[in-house]
Amino acid sequence: MSGKDRIEIFPSRMAQTIMKARLKGAQTGRNLLKKKSDALTLRFRQILKKIIETKMLMGEVMREAAFSLAEAKFTAGDFSTTVIQNVNKAQVKIRAKKDNVAGVTLPVFEHYHEGTDTGET
Structure with missing residues (x-):
């Protein structure tokens, strides 16, 4: 440890009290950051x-x-133009929200269906 890393302080009871308060503040700050890190890691x-679950399901689908x-x-031939002409509006949409995890704002995306799908049986 080099000399420039040390804090210049006069050894007195007041200085000891100040250093104890600084140590307690540093420990509290470290504990808060540790809790925040743990919460973000869990999320x-x-x-x-x-x-991973969605990717596996998507592969099967x-x-x-x-x-x-x-x-x-094979059955109907090329029907892509018919499908394109019949689609007028997106039925699956995405809703965006914000979630607060330990003071960090995370975006949350959720899909929903709007309207009815006439081609599904």
Whole structure:
């Protein structure tokens, strides 16, 4: 430890009291930052778990969708222009909210369906 890292202080009871207060403040600040870090880490792990589950589900859904599209193209031929003409408005939309985790504002996105899907059975 070099000499410039040390605090210049006169050894007295008042200086001891001041240093104790500074130490207590530093410990309190460190504990608060540790709690904040733990809360953010927990939230990150929850989000990561949800992302992994969604990716796995999406892989299965995409496999089924590709097979269904191949079946439909085999049966009806090229119908992409018909589908494009019949779509007028998006039915799946995203709602954005903000969530406060330990003083940090995190965006939360949630999807919802608007209207009815006429092509679904």
